[in-house]
Amino acid sequence: xxxxxxxxxxxxxxxxxxxxDHVDFNLRKGEIHALLGENGAGKSTLMNIIYGLTSPDxxxxxxxGKATHFHSPKDAIACGIGMVHQHFMLVxxxxxxxxxxxxxxxxxxxxxxxxxxxxDLKELSxxxxxxxxxxxxxxxxxxxxxxxxxxxxxxxRKAEILILDEPTAVLTPQEVEDLFIIIRKLVxxxxxxxxITHKLKEVLSIADRITVMRGGKVIATDDPKQTNEQALASxxxxxxxxxxxxxxxxxxxxxVLSVKDLHVQDxxxxxxxxxxxxxxxxxxILGIAGVQGNGQTELAEAMTGLxxxxxxxxxxxxxxxxxxxxxxLVEKGMGHIPEDRQKHGFVMQYPISDNLVLxxxxxxxxxxxxxxxxxxxxxxxxxLIKRFDIRTPSPYxxxxxxxxxNQQKVIVARELSRNIKFLVxxxxxxxxxxxxxxxxxxxxVQMRDEGIGVVLISAELDEIMAxxxxxxxxxxxxxxxxxxxxxxxxxxxxxxxxxxxxxEVSTI
Amino acid sequence: MDLKRSIFITIIVAFLxxxxxxxxxxxxxxxxxxxxxxxxxxxxxxxxxxxxxxxTFCERSGVTNIGIEGMMLSAAFFGWLTSIYLNTIYHVTPLxxxxxxxxxxxxxxxxxxxxxxxxxVTFKVDQIISGTVINILATGVTGFLNRxxxxxxxxxxxGNVPHAPGTLPIIAIPGLSQIPVFGKVFEQQPIAWxxxxxxxxxxxxxxxxxxxxxxxxVGEHPRAADTVGINVSFMRYINVIIGGCxxxxxxxxxxxxxxxxxxxxxxxxxxxxxxxxxxxxxxxxLGAWAAALVFGAAQAFQINLQFFRDLIPPQWAFLQQSYxxxxxxxxxxxxxxxxxxxxxxxxxxxxxxYEK
Ligand SMILES: Nc1ncnc2c1ncn2[C@@H]1O[C@H](COP(=O)(O)OP(=O)(O)OP(=O)(O)O)[C@@H](O)[C@H]1O
Ligand SMILES: [Mg+2]
Numbered sequence: 001x002x003x004x005x006x007x008x009x010x011x012x013x014x015x016x017x018x019x020x021d022h023v024d025f026n027l028r029k030g031e032i033h034a035l036l037g038e039n040g041a042g043k044s045t046l047m048n049i050i051y052g053l054t055s056p057d058x059x060x061x062x063x064x065g066k067a068t069h070f071h072s073p074k075d076a077i078a079c080g081i082g083m084v085h086q087h088f089m090l091v092x093x094x095x096x097x098x099x100x101x102x103x104x105x106x107x108x109x110x111x112x113x114x115x116x117x118x119x120d121l122k123e124l125s126x127x128x129x130x131x132x133x134x135x136x137x138x139x140x141x142x143x144x145x146x147x148x149x150x151x152x153x154x155x156x157r158k159a160e161i162l163i164l165d166e167p168t169a170v171l172t173p174q175e176v177e178d179l180f181i182i183i184r185k186l187v188x189x190x191x192x193x194x195x196i197t198h199k200l201k202e203v204l205s206i207a208d209r210i211t212v213m214r215g216g217k218v219i220a221t222d223d224p225k226q227t228n229e230q231a232l233a234s235x236x237x238x239x240x241x242x243x244x245x246x247x248x249x250x251x252x253x254x255x256v257l258s259v260k261d262l263h264v265q266d267x268x269x270x271x272x273x274x275x276x277x278x279x280x281x282x283x284x285i286l287g288i289a290g291v292q293g294n295g296q297t298e299l300a301e302a303m304t305g306l307x308x309x310x311x312x313x314x315x316x317x318x319x320x321x322x323x324x325x326x327x328x329l330v331e332k333g334m335g336h337i338p339e340d341r342q343k344h345g346f347v348m349q350y351p352i353s354d355n356l357v358l359x360x361x362x363x364x365x366x367x368x369x370x371x372x373x374x375x376x377x378x379x380x381x382x383x384l385i386k387r388f389d390i391r392t393p394s395p396y397x398x399x400x401x402x403x404x405x406n407q408q409k410v411i412v413a414r415e416l417s418r419n420i421k422f423l424v425x426x427x428x429x430x431x432x433x434x435x436x437x438x439x440x441x442x443x444x445v446q447m448r449d450e451g452i453g454v455v456l457i458s459a460e461l462d463e464i465m466a467x468x469x470x471x472x473x474x475x476x477x478x479x480x481x482x483x484x485x486x487x488x489x490x491x492x493x494x495x496x497x498x499x500x501x502x503x504e505v506s507t508i
Numbered sequence: 509m510d511l512k513r514s515i516f517i518t519i520i521v522a523f524l525x526x527x528x529x530x531x532x533x534x535x536x537x538x539x540x541x542x543x544x545x546x547x548x549x550x551x552x553x554x555x556x557x558x559x560x561x562x563x564t565f566c567e568r569s570g571v572t573n574i575g576i577e578g579m580m581l582s583a584a585f586f587g588w589l590t591s592i593y594l595n596t597i598y599h600v601t602p603l604x605x606x607x608x609x610x611x612x613x614x615x616x617x618x619x620x621x622x623x624x625x626x627x628x629v630t631f632k633v634d635q636i637i638s639g640t641v642i643n644i645l646a647t648g649v650t651g652f653l654n655r656x657x658x659x660x661x662x663x664x665x666x667g668n669v670p671h672a673p674g675t676l677p678i679i680a681i682p683g684l685s686q687i688p689v690f691g692k693v694f695e696q697q698p699i700a701w702x703x704x705x706x707x708x709x710x711x712x713x714x715x716x717x718x719x720x721x722x723x724x725x726v727g728e729h730p731r732a733a734d735t736v737g738i739n740v741s742f743m744r745y746i747n748v749i750i751g752g753c754x755x756x757x758x759x760x761x762x763x764x765x766x767x768x769x770x771x772x773x774x775x776x777x778x779x780x781x782x783x784x785x786x787x788x789x790x791x792x793x794l795g796a797w798a799a800a801l802v803f804g805a806a807q808a809f810q811i812n813l814q815f816f817r818d819l820i821p822p823q824w825a826f827l828q829q830s831y832x833x834x835x836x837x838x839x840x841x842x843x844x845x846x847x848x849x850x851x852x853x854x855x856x857x858x859x860x861x862y863e864k
Binding site: 092093 | 716717718721722724725728729731732733734735736737738739856864
């Protein structure tokens with residue numbers, strides 16, 4: 001098989017971090033090559049270098065055996081490289097067609113030729129089976145379709161090498177399946193794909209070869225037929241990882257959080273939470289399962305004071321906290337790991353140390369007589385960075401400079417290190433590597449054993465199954481069942497989430 | 509332009525026009541007054557239109573420009589200085605002096621645009637500060653040179669202001685300008701005509717061409733533009749320079765088209781009103797023009813009331829204190845900027861430097 005892309009000895013240094021350390025990597029024609037690695041291993045950096053966005057300090061890139069030098073993505077695009085970024089690169093107020101042609105516009109007499117673009121898009125759609133309406137505005141599209149736009153954008157530029165940076169992190173299981181069908185079709189047509197993910201099951205099912213990175217270096221390239229999840233996990237993290245969560249049966253105590261007949265509207269004034277009731281006891285984990293968009297986001301926001309609910313009742317122990325401000329809830333013992341970390345989790349420009357005291361900066365020991373105690377804040381940061389293994393050159397770098405997964409760890413560290421009574425964890429491990437997931441799952445179970453009530457909201461059925469003591473299934477804004485975790489199978493849950501199985505037993 | 513704002517524009521313009529017509533109707537034919545109002549509106553809206561187009565190009569590419577005022581003031585001064593210099597020292601005839609003056613004004617605006625781009629794109633200086641620098645610089649430099657060149661003994665112009673070569677000639681549109689009474693509307697000076705043409709050119713460039721698509725992309729999501737190979741800094745530089753040239757042409761209006769003289773601070777906040785027009789027009793050239801015409805109407809109101817000053821009946825006497833009337837454009841600006849007439853959305857990356 002021909003090698004379409006080869007990189008040799010790529011090295012890239014950021015202040016205080018060696019993001020890529022003499023990386024060798026190659027891609028054969030028509031293969032799906034998965035790239036695995038811990039958070040901050042340097043995967044995105046390597047891809048940005050291949051795509052011409054970042055220039056390497058050292059090393060060379062060969063396309064079809066010819067050494068090339070990229071000054072900007074323009075050069076990479078000209079060499080047939082296309083990339084779908086970890087965070088999408090679409091202009092929200094542009095139409096699909098405008099986004100796709102941007103940078104490679106078709107002109108007729110100096111005027112943008114929208115008609116021609118629409119025609120080209122129709123052809124591409126039928127060739128690869130990618131349905132799209134060229135006239136819709138991107139901000140009206142769900143993420144799954146936005147991703148499709150990104151893929152078409154690359155194909156429109158005649159990409160022969162397609163880089164997908166964590167394409168499945170934000171997709172629902174159904175969308176992931178659709179994506180895999182598309183990828184297989186692309187490969188059949190001779191396109192070569194680099195696929196980055198943290199999900200080992202996906203890798204084993206779709207990849208032809210698997211390369212593992214750790215600490216900026218390539219550790220190994222494996223054949224998926226001769227490896228398994230456990231082996232990959234160990235290679236990634238550099239030690240043995242226990243993929244199964246180890247926990248004893250829960251010993252539930254008093255009710256710590258109760259929600260009764262809660263009604264909440266979303267931004268468009270549509271009622272997305274319609275009469276939800278549940279209780280969480282000390283020392284138990286209640287998992288809320290459901291396909292994304294069934295009201296979980298609004299439910300979590302209402303529980304944590306980020307959104308005004310219309311009616312209902314929320315109690316912490318015996319106090320009514322319905323529509324109380326977040327500060328009050330935090331002081332009454334709430335911990336919260338929000339779904340959108342960059343929006344609700346921390347202040348991007350603040351140093352890590354400040355983000356780690358965002359809920360407690362105004363109380364002793366971080367503040368005395370109205371003055372911040374920098375030494376206490378610094379010591380706290382150093383401890384938590386060590387305890388939660390946050391990969392950073394120092395506690396004082398802006399949090400925006402961390403890799404996606406390490407940003408998540410900053411929030412988890414802050415919330416789990418405080419003295420809380422209950423925790424609302426919404427997608428707590430999104431974008432994290434297996435090692436970090438293991439650690440955070442372990443911490444959450446330990447919190448439970450110490451008598452904290454946990455509400456876990458997750459789109460990952462595996463995560464729900466592994467952690468929960470009881471599972472509530474949410475469908476169309478209602479909780480259709482609350483079941484003991486050991487009395488239900490994966491398949492049954494899946495059917496209930498899709499609304500096609502009405503449970504006979506529902507224990508509340 | 510949505511319905512709410514179109515209605516607002518219609519109401520304000522109709523209101524201002526009808527007051528003037530009502531007051532003057534006893535002594536002058538309403539049609540003459542109406543014609544005079546329309547002609548003045550188009551004329552005085554010129555610098556506002558050009559200023560708003562300047563803002564539109566800058567902000568669509570992601571660079572806030574509050575230096576429009578300074579760009580106009582400098583252009584007004586240097587354009588005028590050039591035309592006087594050519595006319596009195598080198599004895600160039602008036603028209604070429606004026607046209608070269610206009611060219612220098614555009615150049616002055618373009619150079620200040622370059623300065624703004626250099627500070628805010630290359631050095632990532634806060635764009636509000638960079639714009640303020642331009643405003644302060646313009647006030648200082650034009651005030652100082654004006655005094656040194658014209659009022660100091662021993663300076664080039666020997667302590668007395670020479671006669672300027674006049675103002676740009678009126679261009680009447682053949683046919684239309686022959687319409688009785690109303691034809692006067694079609695007799696305007698060249699910068700006014702150019703501004704109207706530029707509105708449509710700008711609209712075409714921004715929404716129908718490759719340049720426009722890339723400009724808007726860079727102002728909305730510069731990183732997305734970068735990933736498809738568009739040079740963000742280059743796009744911003746050129747758009748801010750284009751904007752500067754437009755503001756420069758707007759500046760030329762004050763000293764080469766409106767009156768044949770320069771006074772310190774003569775732009776009188778028009779640059780800032782242009783920004784309000786740009787916002788009210790939702791960052792589109794046509795919208796900005798419509799908004800500029802509203803402000804133009806407010807100013808025409810003031811000018812025409814003064815014209816009828818002696819004829820004002822006693823019950824309208826309070827209007828004679830023309831400062832009340834003079835406030836109209838500024839009050840309108842406040843109403844619009846407070847978002848009372850519906851909010852508009854600025855380009856998402858407006859005002860933020862692009863970090864790779
Ligand atoms: N612009 C930057 N400035 C400074 N450091 C950076 C920058 N970009 C990345 N880094 C650092 O380089 C390292 C590699 O980051 P990279 O984003 O490539 O990781 P990754 O493997 O994609 O991780 P993840 O799975 O979390 O996305 C990290 O330690 C990160 O903090
Ligand atoms: Mg990454």
